[in-house]
């Protein structure tokens with residue numbers, strides 16, 4: 105794998121000065137400095153990194169800025185969250201390589217054994233293989249965007265029967281999200297009533313076009329049962345490249361990668377923050393390899409990284425979520441290295457992949473138009489009698505050589521070149537490429553080192569950082585072999601039937617009517633790819649639901665940890681035959697929704713109404729609330745977090761007299777000084793000082809700190825009038841009476857740091873009752889203010905400089 109090098113602070117022309125833009129003899133790097141930050145820049149922007157003082161810095165630290173990590177980061181940010189996105193590689197290309205130009209060499213290298221000398225060096229600029237295994241692999245693209253800069257774009261959904269094996273909460277999310285992801289990818293576009301599949305650059309020449317002719321021909325074989333019964337009716341090809349504009353108002357885009365999405369989001373974020381890094385919500389730090397995630401008491405609390413040539417650590421508060429998105433094999437390695445459970449690494453699946461080129465006489469297609477034939481593409485699903493899944497990707501044209509895909513990937517719009525290719529077409533033949541993708545079934549029961557099933561484990565060999573590499577064992581089982589045979593047979597038969605006796609296969613550099621030998625790898629003259637070459641590894645951290653054991657839940661959260669997720673293909677319960685990207689994007693989106701608290705929309709209890717809501721995903725202040733004083737509340741999804749102070753976020757829209765207020769709060773550290781105010785009179789909102797001295801403050805401070813008296817330590821702490829759940833009595837308003845009896849003493853009924861606490865405040869007449877997580881917190885159960893000093897007023901949340909990072913959500917009220 106490539107050696108991380110990051111020299112941002114020391115750039116040309118003066119090697120010791122910091123400049124914005126790097127210049128080489130040939131190029132001005134006009135992008136990366138405007139998008140990326142160094143580790144030090146990003147971590148400095150959120151506060152200190154020692155555990156004692158750790159503040160609630162990010163909602164998510166995402167490891168890997170590839171297909172899913174970049175998308176997940178964008179999703180968390182778009183939902184109002186604060187994100188640090190880390191990638192082991194550099195900022196390499198600003199978008200999919202095929203959108204730039206073919207022939208630049210931005211392609212995946214061939215597959216080699218991970219132990220071989222070729223695998224020990226960086227290939228094609230960014231490709232490396234950090235694991236060991238029993239198969240050949242092309243490896244990983246270590247760069248921002250990862251494999252998304254290279255991928256093919258075939259994007260079918262998982263079929264319902266495959267999804268039936270996923271947890272029910274995941275199924276519900278899939279049902280409502282696949283369509284949105286397809287629009288995002290460019291597989292479909294909005295057209296009038298709804299999304300329409302089809303990308304506009306594949307043959308749409310009507311009933312005489314090649315797509316329609318092939319589709320009708322295969323459809324008729326199925327009804328006359330002349331091909332294997334497992335072949336299902338062909339469908340429109342689901343390809344993630346949009347030739348037309350996807351919806352009115354948007355430009356068309358070409359092959360999808362999340363990098364342009366991420367770039368735009370970062371620039372928007374910088375602009376919104378007015379260039380102040382402490383106010384930014386999205387940081388991308390490349391060339392930073394995460395070595396291990398530290399865990400204490402079921403909380404991910406430390407990240408060890410190698411960045412800018414140096415090893416560094418970052419303390420993580422429990423309110424920050426760590427998301428593994430380093431691609432299935434490396435995410436599994438990180439999980440095994442950092443917080444292993446016995447299930448992890450089992451259930452490894454890849455795809456059983458075969459392909460060949462064939463050609464048929466044009467005469468076999470009497471309905472086909474004369475003259476040029478545009479590229480055609482079809483998706484042909486297959487389902488075996490035992491429920492196994494495969495699909496065949498079929499691409500066709502009339503190319504003179506053996507290449508039915510000749511025009512397929514040429515996205516640079518050059519009509520002259522296209523015409524040249526088409527003019528050169530073979531007038532007598534239609535050529536096709538058939539690519540079969542078969543489902544491998546994962547084995548969850550047998551772990552390592554059973555050589556007869558597939559799994560990932562840690563190898564004994566250590567990498568350059570001293571950590572154990574992953575070892576990948578791939579092996580088909582008898583049901584996999586049966587499915588592979590059936591899929592290959594279906595592909596051959598489809599090709600033969602289409603040619604009506606005249607089909608020829610491209611074997612050993614020539615056209616022949618004899619099929620390739622059955623059951624063989626390409627290296628043996630057959631049509632099969634080796635198992636490690638598909639890039640579709642999945643399943644090793646699969647999501648499941650009780651009572652069945654599984655490493656992750658329906659949102660990719662590690663079941664044994666409070667704040668760690670996986671958001672890549674490793675969480676697939678079952679792989680099906682579908683290429684993984686749309687499914688992986690749905691999973692990454694589900695993780696983002698869970699992290700930002702927008703997973704399941706919150707519904708207040710009957711009789712209650714929610715008063716702290718955001719109208720959309722970008723608003724920074726909830727409607728009806730106003731900030732008084734210094735500091736502010738930072739939005740994190742549906743949550744607000746206290747920053748700096750002293751200040752108050754006041755619900756100025758209404759005053760309340762008798763009511764029950766419910767809300768949730770949590771804190772990243774024990775030094776969590778904040779509070780919830782009730783009945784602040786409207787007349788006292790002219791300044792924060794005036795507001796702070798009025799109303800009643802229900803205190804949040806687990807240390808019960810008595811401010812301003814450091815000499816009194818340890819008496820400075822555990823003061824019952826200052827502890828969480830008390831009604832804070834230090835008012836300098838002369839009319840404010842002492843509380844009746846002392847508020848809580850003894851253990852405060854708060855939940856573990858990072859977990860949400862339920863606070864219930866009932867205010868009626870001259871009495872106040874406080875319940876925290878179901879426990880009464882006031883000594884006498886109820887506090888009675890004999891004078892009823894503040895009979896009505898506003899509700900407010902306090903941001904106290906000592907309580908940096910206290911968060912609030914789900915604020916709802918019922919008037920009584």
Ligand SMILES: Cc1cc2nc3c(=O)[nH]c(=O)nc-3n(C[C@H](O)[C@H](O)[C@H](O)COP(=O)(O)OP(=O)(O)OC[C@H]3O[C@@H](n4cnc5c(N)ncnc54)[C@H](O)[C@@H]3O)c2cc1C
Nearest residue numbers: 168170171172192246250251256257258394431683684685
């Ligand atoms: C040539 C090609 C064709 C393909 N065709 C298709 C297709 O048609 N349809 C389809 O669905 N799929 C296809 N794929 C597969 C698809 O691209 C992958 O499934 C997808 O990109 C996986 O996304 P990922 O985020 O899991 O991994 P990646 O996109 O590989 O991203 C992983 C990222 O993690 C980073 N990383 C790794 N380790 C660390 C670490 N320790 N610390 C920090 N960062 C780390 C890497 O640098 C990388 O950027 C194809 C892939 C290739 C290469």
